[in-house]
Amino acid sequence: MSTTATAQSIDENLDEGTESQELTDGFHLIIDALKLNDINTIYNVPGIPITDLGRYMQAEGLRVLSFRHEQHAGYAAAIAGYLTKKPGVCLTVSAPGFLNGLTALAHATTNCFPMILISGSSEREVVDLMQGDYEEMDQLAIAKPLCKAAYRVLHAEDIGTGIARAIRSAVSGRPGGVYLDLPAQLMGQTMDAAAGAKSLIKVIDPAPRQLPAPEAVDRALDVLKSAKRPLIILGKGAAYAQADDEIRALVEKSGIPYLPMSMAKGLLPDTHPQSAGPARSLALKESDAVMLIGARLNWLLSHGKGKAWGTQPKKFIQIDIEPKEMDSNLEIVAPLVGDIGSCVSALLAGMDGDWKAPPSEWTEAIKAKVETNVSRMAPRLQNNNVPMDFHGALGVLRTIIGERPDAILVNEGANTLDFARSIIDMSKPRKRLDVGTWGVMGIGMGQAIAAAVETGHPVLAIEGDSAFGFSGMEIETICRYKLPICVVVFNNGGIYRGTDVNPTGGDDVAPTVFVKDARYDKMMEAFGGKGYYATSPDELKQAVNEAMDSGKPALVNAVIDENAGTESGRIGNLNPQSVVAKK
Ligand code: ADP
Ligand code: MG
Numbered sequence: 198m199s200t201t202a203t204a205q206s207i208d209e210n211l212d213e214g215t216e217s218q219e220l221t222d223g224f225h226l227i228i229d230a231l232k233l234n235d236i237n238t239i240y241n242v243p244g245i246p247i248t249d250l251g252r253y254m255q256a257e258g259l260r261v262l263s264f265r266h267e268q269h270a271g272y273a274a275a276i277a278g279y280l281t282k283k284p285g286v287c288l289t290v291s292a293p294g295f296l297n298g299l300t301a302l303a304h305a306t307t308n309c310f311p312m313i314l315i316s317g318s319s320e321r322e323v324v325d326l327m328q329g330d331y332e333e334m335d336q337l338a339i340a341k342p343l344c345k346a347a348y349r350v351l352h353a354e355d356i357g358t359g360i361a362r363a364i365r366s367a368v369s370g371r372p373g374g375v376y377l378d379l380p381a382q383l384m385g386q387t388m389d390a391a392a393g394a395k396s397l398i399k400v401i402d403p404a405p406r407q408l409p410a411p412e413a414v415d416r417a418l419d420v421l422k423s424a425k426r427p428l429i430i431l432g433k434g435a436a437y438a439q440a441d442d443e444i445r446a447l448v449e450k451s452g453i454p455y456l457p458m459s460m461a462k463g464l465l466p467d468t469h470p471q472s473a474g475p476a477r478s479l480a481l482k483e484s485d486a487v488m489l490i491g492a493r494l495n496w497l498l499s500h501g502k503g504k505a506w507g508t509q510p511k512k513f514i515q516i517d518i519e520p521k522e523m524d525s526n527l528e529i530v531a532p533l534v535g536d537i538g539s540c541v542s543a544l545l546a547g548m549d550g551d552w553k554a555p556p557s558e559w560t561e562a563i564k565a566k567v568e569t570n571v572s573r574m575a576p577r578l579q580n581n582n583v584p585m586d587f588h589g590a591l592g593v594l595r596t597i598i599g600e601r602p603d604a605i606l607v608n609e610g611a612n613t614l615d616f617a618r619s620i621i622d623m624s625k626p627r628k629r630l631d632v633g634t635w636g637v638m639g640i641g642m643g644q645a646i647a648a649a650v651e652t653g654h655p656v657l658a659i660e661g662d663s664a665f666g667f668s669g670m671e672i673e674t675i676c677r678y679k680l681p682i683c684v685v686v687f688n689n690g691g692i693y694r695g696t697d698v699n700p701t702g703g704d705d706v707a708p709t710v711f712v713k714d715a716r717y718d719k720m721m722e723a724f725g726g727k728g729y730y731a732t733s734p735d736e737l738k739q740a741v742n743e744a745m746d747s748g749k750p751a752l753v754n755a756v757i758d759e760n761a762g763t764e765s766g767r768i769g770n771l772n773p774q775s776v777v778a779k780k
Contacts, residue, residue: 221393223353223384224250228257230360230397231286238262238277238650240270240643241288242297245331246317246381251288262650262678264643265670267294271301271314272643272668273650275374276630278311279437280651282404284367284375289316291381292332295340301643303343305374308633309434311367314340315377317384321351340376349378353386354396361398368404371519372437407518409535414543417488417514417531422552424486424512426559427453428473430498433460433633434491434517440538441626444490447541452554454563456480458492459631463623475574475619476566482507483562488514491537494526495634501527516540578620583733584758587616590687593738594659595621601655601745605630605648609641610661612762613687617659636768639667642684646671649680655745656682662711663692669720675750676724683744684752685737686717693766695759714756721752729753 221229227250231237238260243251255261264270267289277285285305289298295316305312316336323330340347346366350359359377367375388396421427429451435444445465448455454473457464465472473480482505494501494513501513514531515523523532533540554560578592594617598606602624608617608631623629630644638661645658665686675682689695690711697707718728727749729740737755744751765772 219390220387221353221390222388223356223379223386224253225257226353226356226388226393226397227360227379227384228254228259229394230357231259232257233397233399234360234364234403236283236286236364239286239288240264240273240277240647242267242270242290242294244290244294246384247288247290247315247379250317250384260650262646262674264646264674266668267297268300268639269643269646269668269671269674271298271312272304272637272640273647274314275301275305275308275310275312276640276644277647277651278305278367278372279308279433279630280627280648282311282368282372282437282439284311284313284364285647286313286315289314290332291316291318291336292334295334295336299340299343300637300639302340302374302376304633304635304637304640306344307635309372309437310374311372312374313363313367313377314344314374315379318349318378318380320382321380337376337378340378343374344376345371345373347376347378349380350383351380353383353388353393356383357397361400364400365403370404370407371517371522372404404536406539407535409516409533409540409543411543413531413533414540414547417516417533417544418547420486420512420514420531421451421453421488425556426484426509427451427486427488427555428480428484429453429455429488429490430458430492431455431461431464431490432458432492435537436461436464436491436627438491438537439626440536440541443538443541443545447545447548450545450548450552452560453488454480454555454560458497459618460627460629460633461492462618462629464626466624467622468624470564471560473563473567475570476563478505479566480563481505483509483559484511485509486512486514488516490516490541493517493522493634497634574620581734582758584756584761585732585734585737586758586761587612587687588620589734590737590755590757591616591620591659593734594657594685594741597738597741597745598623598657601657602628604628604655604657604745605652607631607641607645607648607656607658608660609638609664610659610687611663611693611766611768613659613661613664615766615768621659638664641665642668642671642675645682645684646674646678646680649682650678654681655748656680657741657745658682658684660684660686662686662688662690662715662717665717666711669717672721672726672750672752673724676721676726680750681745681748682750683741684721685741685755686752687755687757688715688717689757689761690715690759693764694762716754718752718754721750724750726750726752730756732756 274285274287319330
């Protein structure tokens with residue numbers, strides 16, 4: 198007995214002696230691999246089997262931000278990827294936590310944002326025999342259709358490879374979501390520390406430039422040159438590319454009017470003389486050549502067809518890093534495949550010499566329309582109505598964003614989104630974050646948190662009351678990390694509006710209606726943030742300015758007329774119609 202005990206303690210001492218110098222484990226290899234690749238922020242929800250991983254990450258100097266729900270950690274990681282061009286990392290527990298993170302993973306993939314969802318998982322042997330492990334699920338198989346690539350690491354010596362592949366997959370070519378499956382037993386696996394360090398991979402040039410073919414550049418220039426009414430459309434791919442100077446130079450040198458898609462607003466200031474934003478309908482209908490830069494011809498652009506595009510025949514030029522995007526909805530006469538910075542620089546170089554600005558009839562027609570529409574809107578934005586309507590409230594917020602060009606605007610809702618997108622001018626790139634390609638409700642607090650964390654700039658989140666509800670609990674996260682975020686809830690007491698009634702006269706309210714006079718501001722106070730209650734544009738202005746000046750967590754409950762707004766905002770046409778009359 199005593200001999201055994203002695204042997205054991207000698208053994209332990211020996212182990213201790215070698216462990217600190219010569220052994221590493223899965224936990225630390227994961228951390229070292231991330232740090233080696235300059236990934237220093239983790240958006241997570243702790244739990245089995247990744248609780249200790251988060252603790253060790255923090256101890257090793259990573260910033261580990263814990264959320265209340267994985268979906269919001271995931272949306273945070275996705276938008277962090279968009280803002281930084283590095284994959285945002287979301288870390289979750291197995292099965293349910295993993296599933297909660299998947300919405301964001303799919304969203305990242307759909308929006309072309311680089312993100313890595315890392316989930317702990319159960320024992321392979323048990324999962325594969327379906328023997329009923331704790332949180333058993335074949336996560337790799339489930340993640341695959343929702344992301345660009347999915348990897349699983351079974352051995353500590355492969356952690357470096359797994360993380361390198363995940364990073365490169367997320368950011369190279371068209372960016373997107375990647376899933377990395379880390380079974381629980383991997384983290385505790387040990388290996389020789391020196392061999393472990395050698396097994397790590399630093400990803401060299403993770404998103405290499407992709408130069409366009411010279412003949413493709415010439416083809417695009419020929420189309421632009423022969424156009425009488427050319428138009429440039431900038432999408433969020435252009436904002437993501439961080440080729441801001443080149444894009445601005447191209448637009449200005451070409452003299453061509455441009456339309457920014459929602460998240461491309463501010464790439465050039467919305468007040469730029471070539472902006473066709475307020476003349477969108479005219480620009481789409483009357484143009485005869487359209488150059489898409491990092492924008493897809495998806496539903497957000499009516500697939501390039503139909504009423505919105507008018508009857509004028511058009512030639513399309515498309516700049517995109519993804520060759521398969523070409524011809525997705527109609528013929529692209531001049532596909533320009535490459536990274537946006539390189540493509541735009543090549544076009545610019547090719548414009549030297551005999552480049553002529555588009556005919557002034559066209560540019561003047563657009564300018565005139567812009568002026569008419571802007572001056573028509575102006576008085577509506579100055580109303581001080583009580584209860585507030587969308588224009589009065591947004592008129593005030595428009596001024597505030599104008600005065601604070603570094604602030605980041607997060608925006609979701611239906612009417613709240615549609616009105617804010619067109620009313621609030623942006624003046625710098627990547628300052629407007631919103632619902633993206635799917636029109637997701639629920640991105641709000643996750644995006645706000647990541648925007649504050651990644652940029653250090655103040656954030657103004659303008660939220661419909663329904664949209665806010667999806668991520669509302671994350672205001673505790675905002676308070677916990679003392680982030681400079683001001684949330685404004687446009688509270689009209691319901692989804693779309695607060696006025697629907699139950700046609701049966703029963704006790705339940707209509708499906709789209711919330712509690713009347715809800716006090717979202719008090720939610721914020723519950724966690725130590727500052728709550729404000731605003732019933733007029735003047736009160737709203739004062740509250741938001743005070744909150745933004747303080748740099749502290751705040752929520753302004755902005756009471757909006759429950760009659761204001763329309764069903765589904767501007768996309769009510771997407772609702773199917775019943776042939777049986779509404780009661
Ligand atoms: P929006 O919704 O603003 O119109 P989309 O998300 O539809 O924008 O389109 C973005 C496009 O940008 C995608 O087709 C994507 O492949 C492309 N893209 C993303 N990053 C780059 C890049 N660095 N270079 C070229 N194209 C890019
Ligand atoms: Mg509402």
